[in-house]
Amino acid sequence: MSSINLDMSAPDGIIALLKYLLSSGKVSAVLVPRRNPDTGAYDIGLIADEAGLDSAAPVDPVMLANTGQILSSLTPAKRSLAVVLKPCELRAFVERVKREQGSLENVLTISYTCGGVFPLEKVIEESFADVIPNYLKRVASGEIVDGTRDTCRACEHFVPMNADVTISIAADAGSIAGCRIYLNTDRARELVGGLEGKQSDDEIDPAVTLKLAAKRKVEKEKLFNSLAPTGDGLDGVIEVFGKCVGCHGCGRVCPICYCLLCDFESRSFDYDLPYFEKELSGKGALRLPPDTIFFHLGRMTHMSFSCVGCGLCSDVCPVGIPVASMFKKVGEHTAALFDYVAGRDVEEKLPVMVYKEEEFSELG
Amino acid sequence: MTEKQQEREFTPKIVGFLCNWCTYAAADLAGSTKLEISPTLTVIRVMCSSRVDHNLLLTTFFEGADGILIAGCHPGDCHYGKGNYYARRRYAVLKKVMEGLGLEPERLQLSWVSASEGNRYADVVNAFSEKIKALGPNPINGRPDF
Ligand code: SF4
Ligand code: SF4
Ligand code: SF4
């Protein structure tokens, strides 16, 4: 048995699954996105009582924080915890586990084939709830949904890489009427196996997901090319990042930027008058606040190979810099150096923490 | 002054991060054997090539260095065992980021020069200096908007 089919929509099925996990005592709490029915506000709920699941909105196209980042402070979990998270959030968490900022122990990860999320400015619109039914239909038929985040439309890794439980939503025409719950690991079979439903040996049909992946790939090339004319060379870099106000919001929300004290917020980047005087005498004019572009280059060198393209950084940027697209693009280059895929496997070592004796002989 | 003349006038400013245990000693050796070495290099002695982190290199670049040389012990010979292997990976990442943004990765160079290779030291420095001379000044220097 590798899947359980429920006779209800995918979101309802996930809620039923979570209720089962809590009521049977298989887990002590669940972490899942919620929507306040009165205000329409989203949050991520840490829920121990079944009743708390009534407002759960497990697959709404919203990401207000990266759950992978939040999980860090909830793990290592003493008692079992079930978490509903998007594929990129799961990959981000795996990257954090590699950095010893989280643990998968006692965590049941539940993820789904993801149709992408909308930018937060769309999510806070009053009419956002109306968007959802149509969104689910588009996603189920394997379409890229207009208006979702740039990096979501360009995301090829929308099938969870190593979730314990996978629900198929994107590119699964049946998911509107039915919910298929795939149990991928022993932990899943142990905790979820008793859930009542129709059991089957179904697997997610790769032919269908590959079709959506191909569409996303085309979209990605388009996105990367659209950055190229401006994102290239010193002029391009200044054009793209020159608007940066130095708030560091993009780094703060990034699930990969794990440093407890970011170098850029440390004393090393806290300049005094003599420094500015020296700089000024060399250049004649200075751009303040300082180091705004440096910050991005620094972040790119520190973490781009682990970037999961979640898009949060673009979303929070107050001046509309396509931070996520730039990081995803550069990140693909840096990851390719080491044949690395962020979040693919928790056993895969961070590329800067290992080496091979025979490599990069062209470099030195 | 014509452009040609300007080119001829350009003396690059290159910062060299040299490992104490090998390349720094090679620089000493080259000096004491009176080899001809381009005067463009400002040497910073570090205890291992792995001491040179990304932000240090980026700072050097953004402060306007026309070229940056990182030089350490040959692979397998690092005084601390494997520092240079890690340095090489980090260097590969920085190069790739600069390449990805079209930021002249040629302005960075990594070389392995052991303590006994005075001649090689002179060759590396001279060749890199020529390369940077041909590239011209770091464009960041003229950008008060950077
Ligand atoms: S980046 Fe991919 S996995 Fe993450 S929310 Fe967007 S589509 Fe889903
Ligand atoms: S850099 Fe941006 S897109 Fe990449 S993981 Fe961090 S927040 Fe997500
Ligand atoms: S969020 Fe935008 S403005 Fe703030 S530091 Fe990042 S790029 Fe700059």
Ligand code: FES
């Ligand atoms: S000691 Fe020379 S490179 Fe490590």
